[in-house]
Amino acid sequence: MLVSLKELLSQCQKNKTAVTAFNVYNLETILSVNQAANNLNQPVIFSFGESYLDDVPMDLIALNIRFLAEQSDQSMVLHLDHAKNLSTIKRAVDCGFTSVMYDGSHLSIEENIKNTRTVVEIARKAKVSVEGELGYMNPEDGSLHNESGAVDHSEFTRPEMALKYVTETGVDALAIAIGNAHGLYQGEPHLEFSVLTEIAALTDIPLVLHGSSGIPEDQIKKAINFGICKINVNTELALGAVESIRQSIKMSPEVNSLRYEKLIRQTKADLVLLIEKYLKLTRN
């Protein structure tokens, strides 16, 4: 069934658990996420990024996910990821998304608060949840924001700013920067748990960890214990699908030995396994 992010995450907060949000780019990724969630009897979040709009119409994605969610016994959220434009948010609300993320993390805190309030106002009327972001991370495609790729502590979410942002905007969930990054990590990532603990104590809101691909399991589990209710996985699927395709082609190098429909079937099967791995991490 289709539910709002707020509904799902409030359960997680109560039970000290988390739900995984997987980025979906097309029908194959949607079907893989749906199958894995149904296989393991777990809730899931379908995350569609504003940056994919050039590739596929939002309405089409929404129709597919809504259809599958309505057939499923599992709680499923249709979520808009990293939207920087108000027009995209309005479209998502009209398409039946049950959650939107407004990403104003690149703006000043005042501007971020002002814009997020507008988003909350629009979303509330349609009973759509809002995720905000505070603290700076590198771009969603995993590109680096400085030459070394090192995580900059000055860009971590500041707990007192998080409190101000949450209080003044009324968001339902907050994405934070505590050493997490989009894309592949340069060396082993280290989450700053003292910052997480402080934010969780001050804000009492479900917290979101972007860039969870590649974070060691023990750190993810600890983060969930400390207040993370949603973990975002994108890179591992994006790269995993390509690796699957690479292997299929390697095994059938001759023209006419591999058909597209067979390739898709194998990629979906490989993606389901990857998705299940992350779903098991957030199991009760």
Ligand SMILES: [Zn+2]
């Ligand atoms: Zn993100």
